[in-house]
Amino acid sequence: MLAQCQGSVDDGGMLTTLRISGFAIVDAVEVRFGPGLNVLTGETGAGKSILVNALHLVLGGRMSAEVLRDGAEEAVVEALFELPAAHPVLARLAAAGLLEPRAGASPDEVRELLVRRVAARGGRGRAFVNGALCTLGMLEEALRGAVDISGQHEHVSLLDPATHLDLLDAHAGLDGPSPQRAEGERGFAAGTDLERAGEEAGSARRRAEAKPEHLDAPGERRLAPRSPSPERAEGQPDEAAPERAGGPGERRLAPRSGARAEHSPGTNVPAPLLLRYRAAHAALAALVREREALSADEGERARRADYLAFQLAELDRADPRPGELDALEDERRVLASAEKLREAARAAEALAYGEEGSASERVAQAARALAEAALLDRRLEPTLALLRSAAVELEEAGRELGRYADGAGGDPERLLAVEERLELLRALARKHGSLDQAVSRRAGMREELAGLRGGGERLGEIDGEIAARGREAAALARELSLVRAAAARGFAASVRDELDGLAMGRCRIEVALPPPESGIPVDGLLLGAGGAEGAEILIAPNPGEPLRPLAKIASGGELSRILLAVKRTLSRKDPVATYVFDEVDAGIGGAVAEAMGRVLSEVSRGRQVICVTHLPQVAAFADRHHRVEKRIAGGRTRAAVALLEADEDRRREVARMIAGATITDSALDHAAALIAAARAPAPEQGRRPGSPRVAARRAEAAPAIAVPRRARAAG
Numbered sequence: 001m002l003a004q005c006q007g008s009v010d011d012g013g014m015l016t017t018l019r020i021s022g023f024a025i026v027d028a029v030e031v032r033f034g035p036g037l038n039v040l041t042g043e044t045g046a047g048k049s050i051l052v053n054a055l056h057l058v059l060g061g062r063m064s065a066e067v068l069r070d071g072a073e074e075a076v077v078e079a080l081f082e083l084p085a086a087h088p089v090l091a092r093l094a095a096a097g098l099l100e101p102r103a104g105a106s107p108d109e110v111r112e113l114l115v116r117r118v119a120a121r122g123g124r125g126r127a128f129v130n131g132a133l134c135t136l137g138m139l140e141e142a143l144r145g146a147v148d149i150s151g152q153h154e155h156v157s158l159l160d161p162a163t164h165l166d167l168l169d170a171h172a173g174l175d176g177p178s179p180q181r182a183e184g185e186r187g188f189a190a191g192t193d194l195e196r197a198g199e200e201a202g203s204a205r206r207r208a209e210a211k212p213e214h215l216d217a218p219g220e221r222r223l224a225p226r227s228p229s230p231e232r233a234e235g236q237p238d239e240a241a242p243e244r245a246g247g248p249g250e251r252r253l254a255p256r257s258g259a260r261a262e263h264s265p266g267t268n269v270p271a272p273l274l275l276r277y278r279a280a281h282a283a284l285a286a287l288v289r290e291r292e293a294l295s296a297d298e299g300e301r302a303r304r305a306d307y308l309a310f311q312l313a314e315l316d317r318a319d320p321r322p323g324e325l326d327a328l329e330d331e332r333r334v335l336a337s338a339e340k341l342r343e344a345a346r347a348a349e350a351l352a353y354g355e356e357g358s359a360s361e362r363v364a365q366a367a368r369a370l371a372e373a374a375l376l377d378r379r380l381e382p383t384l385a386l387l388r389s390a391a392v393e394l395e396e397a398g399r400e401l402g403r404y405a406d407g408a409g410g411d412p413e414r415l416l417a418v419e420e421r422l423e424l425l426r427a428l429a430r431k432h433g434s435l436d437q438a439v440s441r442r443a444g445m446r447e448e449l450a451g452l453r454g455g456g457e458r459l460g461e462i463d464g465e466i467a468a469r470g471r472e473a474a475a476l477a478r479e480l481s482l483v484r485a486a487a488a489r490g491f492a493a494s495v496r497d498e499l500d501g502l503a504m505g506r507c508r509i510e511v512a513l514p515p516p517e518s519g520i521p522v523d524g525l526l527l528g529a530g531g532a533e534g535a536e537i538l539i540a541p542n543p544g545e546p547l548r549p550l551a552k553i554a555s556g557g558e559l560s561r562i563l564l565a566v567k568r569t570l571s572r573k574d575p576v577a578t579y580v581f582d583e584v585d586a587g588i589g590g591a592v593a594e595a596m597g598r599v600l601s602e603v604s605r606g607r608q609v610i611c612v613t614h615l616p617q618v619a620a621f622a623d624r625h626h627r628v629e630k631r632i633a634g635g636r637t638r639a640a641v642a643l644l645e646a647d648e649d650r651r652r653e654v655a656r657m658i659a660g661a662t663i664t665d666s667a668l669d670h671a672a673a674l675i676a677a678a679r680a681p682a683p684e685q686g687r688r689p690g691s692p693r694v695a696a697r698r699a700e701a702a703p704a705i706a707v708p709r710r711a712r713a714a715g
Helices: 048-058 088-095 136-142 153-158 161-172 190-195 198-210 258-263 272-294 298-318 324-336 338-354 359-376 378-406 412-432 435-453 455-500 556-570 590-603 647-659 665-679 692-701 709-714
Strands: 014-023 026-032 037-041 074-084 110-120 126-129 132-134 147-151 220-223 250-253 508-513 520-522 525-527 536-540 578-582 608-612 624-633 636-643
Touching: 014 048, 014 608, 026 048, 026 636, 037 048, 048 074, 048 110, 048 147, 048 578, 048 608, 074 088, 088 110, 088 136, 126 136, 132 136, 147 556, 153 556, 161 455, 161 536, 161 556, 272 455, 272 520, 298 412, 298 435, 324 338, 324 412, 338 359, 338 378, 359 378, 412 435, 455 508, 455 520, 455 525, 455 556, 536 556, 556 590, 590 608, 590 665, 624 647, 647 665
Parallel strands: 037 608, 037 624, 147 578, 220 250, 578 608
Antiparallel strands: 014 026, 014 074, 074 110, 110 126, 126 132, 220 508, 508 536, 520 525, 624 636
C-alpha cells in the first residue's frame, strides 16, 4: 500500500502520494505531497515535468510503450488521493461500479482512492481504480475534478478566443463543455445533471421572459465592468452604473441594476440551461439540414431516386444475408475437393479400423496382453483402461470415416450453383465495399428513397417545425445571454481583483460577447452551437490604452499572471481537490514573482497546490519543498526526488536558484531573507481568508527556518 501523508485532508481532498517506476528517466520514485503549497524545483532537464506528465496519465491521458525506461518491462504510475465522502469524483466512480458506495457516510469521512496505470512493453496499457480494472474513458470521466493541471501550453489556449466561452460558462455555473468538445464528451452520470433542474429551471425561464433583451441593434455586446464598491458583494452589479455606448455596431453595457442580481455569478444558475439550449439547437439544425436537402434541385433528386431504386432492386433480387459469402466459400471448397476428401477418408478408415493389422486391432491386442498382467499388479489397471478406451474410440472413428466417405460424392450441379451465387455476391461486395455493408445499407437506402419520393409533402410540414424549434432555441438563447452578461461583469471584476495582487492593478479587463462566427438566424439572433454569442477576454495593461484581444497585446509574463488570476477566480466555483501549476510563472521575475508566490500560497489555504517553478521567490513560499535532480549511477541517468526537510537544505536550494551552481554567502543570506519574507503576514489588502484547518496543518507541516542575523536585518 502506498504510504500517505500525516494529517487529514481539507474539505476538498488532496493528492497524498505519487509513485512512478520504469517511466522515461525515472527508475523508481515516490513523492509524498502534503496540504498547502508543494513546490518542485531543480535544474532544467532534471525531470520535474516528467512527474506532471505521469500525473496526466493518472487522470486518463494516453499511455504507450514509448514511455518505458530502457530495460524496463513495464511502466507503472500510481497516485493515492484522500477525498471527502461527498466529493463528486467518488459519486461518479460509484455510479460506474468502480467504487462501493457508502450509505449514510458522514460529510467529514475521508476515503482513499488509489489509481494505477500500467504500460507493458509490447502490450496494451491497463488502468485500475482501487484494484478494479477500468477503461481509459471511465477513468478520465470519473477523475474529472480531482486534479486541475495548468502548464505553459495553457498560455497558448488562453490566446484562443474559442476557449474563453468555456471560462465564462464555468464562472457562471453553467458547467457545460464547449461546442467543440460536446460531441466527443462521455458522461456516464448524465442523469445527475438533469436532477439539478428542479424548480430553479422554471423560475429562471420566467425571470428571463420578464426581462427582455435591451439590445436594439445587432452586433457585438461588450461588458465594461466597473470597480466594485466596498459595500457590494463580489460580482454584484453596480446599481448606479449607466449604460455606455460603444463604437458602431456594438453596445457596451455597464453593470445592470440590482433588479438583475439573481443572474449574478454568485447565483446557483440551473445547470441544465446550457444543455437544454444545445439540445434545442441540435434539433433545429437537423431540421434546417433536412429542409436544405429537400429543397435541392428537383432534377438531382429525381436522379438520386432512380439510382437508389436501381440499387435496391439489385439488392432485393440478390437478397444477401450476413455471413453468406464465407459460408458459400467453405461449401465451394468442399464440393470442388470431393474426390480428394473421399480418398483421404477411405485411407484413414482402413488404417484406423477397416483392414487387418489396423490401429484398432493392434490396440485391442495390447489390451488383451496387458489384462493378465493387471491381475498381478493393480498399478497397471489405469493403463489397461486407457488402452481399452482407445480401442473403442478408434473403432468409432473408423465408422465415422466410413460414413463420411460414403457421403462425400461430388454434386456438379450444386457446385455450379454455388459458384454463380458467389460471383453475384462478390460483385455486390465490390460495389458497396463489402457484403456486410451492402446488407446494412439496404434499409437506409429504402428510407432515403421514400423521403425523396415524399419530399414535396415533407417540405410543407418542415417550415412549421423549424419555426417552433427556432422559437424554443431563441428563448433559451436569450435566457443564456442574460446569465452570461451578468457573469461576464463578475468574471472580469474578479480577474481584475486577482491581477491587482499580481502587480497588474492598472490593467483594465473586460469580456466581449460578439455574435458567433456562424449559426442559424432566428428572430434577429444568430444561433450558434453554444448560444447567441461567443466570448473574448480583452485587456488594456496600461492606462490610456484601448482594450485589445490577449493575442495582440499580452506578453508572456502577463499571460502567466492572467492565467493564474483566471484559475484563482474559477477555484471558487469548482470542486477541484488539487491544482498543479507546471512552470506557469514563465516570463516574470522580481516583485511580480514574489506577488505570484504569495497568490499561490493564498490559493493553497483552501486547496492543495503543486507547483513546478524556477523562481526562488515562488519556492520561498513552499510548505513542502521537493528538489528534483538527475543522478548517474552505473553509466545510466535516473531522476531522483528529495524532500527538503532540513532548514539548511531548503535554504541552499533557494540559494542555488538565485546564484546558480556556485552558492555564495550572499546568496544564502538572500535565500533566508526570501523565506522569512514569505512567512511574514501579507499586507491586509492582499490577504484573503483561508481554511483554518489547512492553516493549522501548514504550520505543523512547515519546518521552521533559522534566519542568520544578517538576513534578519535585511528582512
